[in-house]
Amino acid sequence: MGIYLPGEGLRHDLIWASGEQLRAFFAADVIAENLPIWLEDSVVEGAIADPPTEAMDMVSALELNEDWAPEIIRRAYGKVDLEMRAAVGAAGEAALAELLLQSGANAVEQISAFDDGAGFDLCVYVDNAEYHLEVKSTSKMRSLKIFLSRNEYEVSTRDPSWRLVTVGLDDTMQVAALATIDQAMVRSHVPLDAPPVGRWASSQLLLSNSHLTRGLHLGHIDIQGTSSDVWWA
Structure with a gap:
């Protein structure tokens, strides 16, 4: 019933x-x-x-x-x-992984496919270096809202290879916009714990262009989105 x-x-x-x-x-x-x-x-x-x-x-x-x-x-x-975040998130990770391989990455491993506790989504190998990308994807041009888990944040503070990247997807689920999010800004805006009772688990951040560096730079790779439009103004 x-x-x-x-x-x-x-x-x-x-x-x-x-x-x-x-x-x-x-x-x-x-x-x-x-x-x-x-x-x-x-x-x-x-x-x-x-x-x-x-x-x-x-x-x-x-x-x-x-x-x-x-x-x-x-x-x-x-x-x-919730529904859109799940679908767009998976599509953004896949599209970015493909773009990285096309741009010369030695290998890209989608960690999120088998480990949701790693604190990042993609492991990228470029020029004998390893990068850990936490990917926040969206199909919305006018606003950029991301959710950062406590685990993702804590990994970012101890992993020098960690990067926070946002992917804007077009109607065909290809990478139209791509930017790296300022980690110092993120760290200054996450909530504060109130021990011994309060401890934050997830933080919502509403970002704009001032918080972003356009493109993604990993070793010799420098990639941009395909759109000339201004995203997340």
Whole structure:
């Protein structure tokens, strides 16, 4: 026994949800599937604070109190964000690995394919040197939001071969934009622990061009994205 939601299938954990909650979950799933522009990273907070007409119309059609609108938008955004991050992340790593090999890397190993605790995604061999790349991929030009885990951060502080790289993917999932993220800036913006009770596990960073160095430089390799457009302004 369970509850069926579009895009999620049978959900056994929602059996005890109220009718109002189920209608709200349904609304969020419908919004997530339609992917309106106001679910973009750079504007979603504004949509939560002042729900768009589309969201309010759905709330009204499902006979929900208008107070549900912000929560519906948050849920829709969370669902889209998780699904897109997983798919785009894998595509970005693969596209960057291929580009590195085409540009003269001796070898590229996708560590994330078999070890999610290494603290980086790609191990790249260039000119008898080894580089460890943590790859943050996106298909969004207007904003750059990344998530850095505690483990990734701690590896960055003790591994001189570690690099934080962002990949912008075009519609064909090829590398349109490529940049290296300033590690000193990242270290100055991660949260502070509050021992003995508080310890951060993941940090969200919203970045712009001022935090980036265009391209990726590893030994004799110097590669850029294919797009001449300005990403992440």
